[in-house]
Amino acid sequence: MTAKPQIEIAAPGNWESKPVFLLVYLLLGLAFGIALTRSEVLSWFRIQEMFRIQSFHMYGIIGSAIATAALLIALIRKAGLKSASGETVSIPKKELGSGVRYGLGGTIFGLGWALMGACP
Amino acid sequence: MSTWLTAPWPWYIAGPIIGLFVPALLLAGNRVFGISSNLRHLCSAFAPGKLEYFRYDWRRSGLWNLVFLSGVLIGGFIASHWGTPHDIAISRETRVALINLGIHDFSGVAPREIFSWHALLTLRGFASVVLGGFLVGFGTAYAGGCTSGHAISGLANFELPSLIAVLGFFAGGLAATYFILPHLL
Numbered sequence A: 001m002t003a004k005p006q007i008e009i010a011a012p013g014n015w016e017s018k019p020v021f022l023l024v025y026l027l028l029g030l031a032f033g034i035a036l037t038r039s040e041v042l043s044w045f046r047i048q049e050m051f052r053i054q055s056f057h058m059y060g061i062i063g064s065a066i067a068t069a070a071l072l073i074a075l076i077r078k079a080g081l082k083s084a085s086g087e088t089v090s091i092p093k094k095e096l097g098s099g100v101r102y103g104l105g106g107t108i109f110g111l112g113w114a115l116m117g118a119c120p
Numbered sequence B: 001m002s003t004w005l006t007a008p009w010p011w012y013i014a015g016p017i018i019g020l021f022v023p024a025l026l027l028a029g030n031r032v033f034g035i036s037s038n039l040r041h042l043c044s045a046f047a048p049g050k051l052e053y054f055r056y057d058w059r060r061s062g063l064w065n066l067v068f069l070s071g072v073l074i075g076g077f078i079a080s081h082w083g084t085p086h087d088i089a090i091s092r093e094t095r096v097a098l099i100n101l102g103i104h105d106f107s108g109v110a111p112r113e114i115f116s117w118h119a120l121l122t123l124r125g126f127a128s129v130v131l132g133g134f135l136v137g138f139g140t141a142y143a144g145g146c147t148s149g150h151a152i153s154g155l156a157n158f159e160l161p162s163l164i165a166v167l168g169f170f171a172g173g174l175a176a177t178y179f180i181l182p183h184l185l
Helices: A019-038 A044-051 A057-079 A098-118 B011-029 B037-046 B058-080 B092-100 B123-143 B145-154 B162-184
Strands: none
Touching: A019 B011, A019 B058, A044 A057, A044 A098, A044 B092, A044 B162, A057 B011, A057 B145, A098 B123, A098 B145, A098 B162, B037 B058, B037 B123, B058 B145, B123 B162, B145 B162
């Protein structure tokens, strides 16, 4: 693979080397795992239903998740909030380049998504 | 145990809750929500080899995410063992279409006819798990994200690369559903 390392993640100090803060991520992950299970988005059956466009369930979840995240990102930016680690919140933009890797990589991912019925 | 913890959530509850994880991670440590970069972090941690792609400080940029992922796995395990197992309430049309493709076991989150140790030795089981897994892993690394990183984080931040990737997700998914699965199942 010749693709350059993409999304270089901003490196916030050593905040996360403190175990107590790693606990925050563990608990958030725990809640997210419960949400994924209860919403059934990791079910092969739900993914098939989505790609056959026979239910609003998955579209409703993805759409309302994006809307919620977009609204709160905008509010965080507007208020200029800092993270608990002390930085101004910012999301690094992805490099577009030719865009081929997004389209091609995305299509390859989509083929696997429908076969396996799950996504990381 | 209250029922909302054991019953499936409707989309209008599940969606906003999933969306909350983006601002939560930003406010915790200025971290961008996305699960699939963990695949890279794991490679970097355990088998970096000589590839430049895997040579970076994964502890600094990815430890938080590996911890988050561990939480997801634990949370998923706990949640899937709560309450009584039930069929996923998919639409009747989908059920009929899948029955016509030869799926009969609708208990659990995925059909046991395809996803079991026994089925792994059949073509459809092998293709779904091993080929599907390879495509998901390769695709997400090449595209630089998956449903969480591109569809949710990326689109919520109005990024064109993510829109292209998400259109790709659906193009690939539709192609597999209509052109590959009918021959495979």
